[in-house]
Amino acid sequence: MPLRLLKYAWKKSEDEPRFFPDEKPLKKAYDVVIIGGGGHGMACAYYLAKEHGITNVAVLEQGYIGGGNTGRNTTIVRSNYLTSEGVKFYDESLKLFEDLSDDFDLNIFYSTRGHFTLAHTDSAMRTMRWRAEVNKHHGIDSEVVDVETIQKEVPYMDMSCNGQHPVMGALYHAPGSVARHDAVAWGYARGAQQRGVEIHQKTRVTDIKTKGGKVVGVETDRGFVEAKKVISMVAGSTPRITEMLEIETPIEIFPLQACVTEPVKPFMDTIVVSGSLHVYVSQSSRGELVMGASVDPAELHSTRSTLDFVEGLTDQMMDLFPFTSRLKIMRQWAGMSDITPDFAPIMGKTDVEGFYLDAGWGTWGFKATPISGKTMAYTVANDTPHELIKPFSLSRYTDFKLVGEKGAASVGH
Template structure:
């Protein structure tokens, strides 16, 4: 368990020790035979679930099982966009609550998740896009969510390099804009939640694939894993697009489908350092 609090002072102090005094960000314990809660999936959502269960609800005997490594699954492949300007009331309220968590997340878990509120634009290329955009902005306003409908000139003022002219392949008639939206580095989110959860006593087990579920009379008794059997009466399946596969192990058919998504997203990039070998 890491006892180091990241700060300017700790960075200075460890620098004097040639950075040899840092403790591991999280522990790598052996899988125990039983847990109060087992969470399948060591991505951002699975680790966040473990963290908030431990922090807000006092559940300490938790295992997070990840078949690969932390930050290497869907968490590393998503679009990094963080926003709450959704049309439907239920979705917008859920994501607005999430946005408020994001705005204090780095301070809460003492880890820089590189959350940058640079705003998000949804470009409108047709009159129907503009109608849909106006509908969404008005719905957001009714829910107290920051959202604006921009004209072509306003889009151009925000993004000078964007070709908004009628001569472009996809002319820009306007856009919806949420100023508080932004991007984050989601593998850093996984690492930050892993560190914070581990400090609260959560066992994080990597390279541990769930192979089956032990169910008796409609209740979970345990899970079979690549590292052995684990007893538990509470299991959380937090495996993104793999959720339907996990649910099938429990005899449940989820009414969902996974769809591929392509998006062009700006994000914070770590600097590349040239190494000169003498």
């Protein structure tokens, strides 16, 4: 037995501090209330305290920390987007991810794998070349590779795709990575609490109160709380929050499903995505194949997973990786994707003074966790949008300045 473990056996009591401190009573007033205790909400609270000295902050979560979309994604981190706005934004997020384990003093299992986005058609290859050139323009390590290169790096994949959709090439994004989603939320939450932020789980916001066009507080199932500023960071629950203030957004909610197989000996050290087949797969540190597809075709506010999803996904997976036919699906789940018409987020100030919105994350919210929290904290602290999120304002839909990110964000990964 290691000496480090043996010493605990002889101790009468363990004085190791709790990961999360005991929850405090809900106060009557806060400078900032963040609605949503997922990765984005926790990151925003962390950076408000760490970089702006704003600690009189309450994070209100109707469930538990990271229990929404943060715990219902497939953990992929990348910055190989199509637009300049998207590339710059997600590249900053990726850089922040690389240092989070040190920042938190917590292993988030960040692992750089390399990310292949497969192309099965001529039009898909044109899009890959387009994305590669945009990426290179901004110093992002992405390039178009041929079938021989893919076969060398992913020898266990059937390039003919069972004769159905032969692979013609791919966009290879070397910085593509994975991280443990729970650890990211926990790290931000613990760091925020250590700096004085309060986190209140099982606290549902039922209304947002205003006076003279300005936010004055929130009504919860535990009573009214005064607040100078309120931030909504609730992903698939966004329409419920914005309706309280009669704010119209073009967001639609679609379920996004995923699943994992039984653990097997590690063999897959890359991330493989097929934009045409709408499938993607990576292998977790525990040996599971983490797999997903595109969002469901019908709008629905639900986290129920379906047999139809598994049947469709596994059919495509077996075309790409025939040997997976022997694997058992261990569990499946769904999240609620809040999707915008141009497949880019909505971030920043609103027409209601003191109310800020972080939404429209669709299938790409986890990878934006650090930069979302950092830029929204700056925006709230200074009451002016951070430079990186100015293109993502809600007003772009009335100003006809859409971002147009569908070519790189419409696959559920």
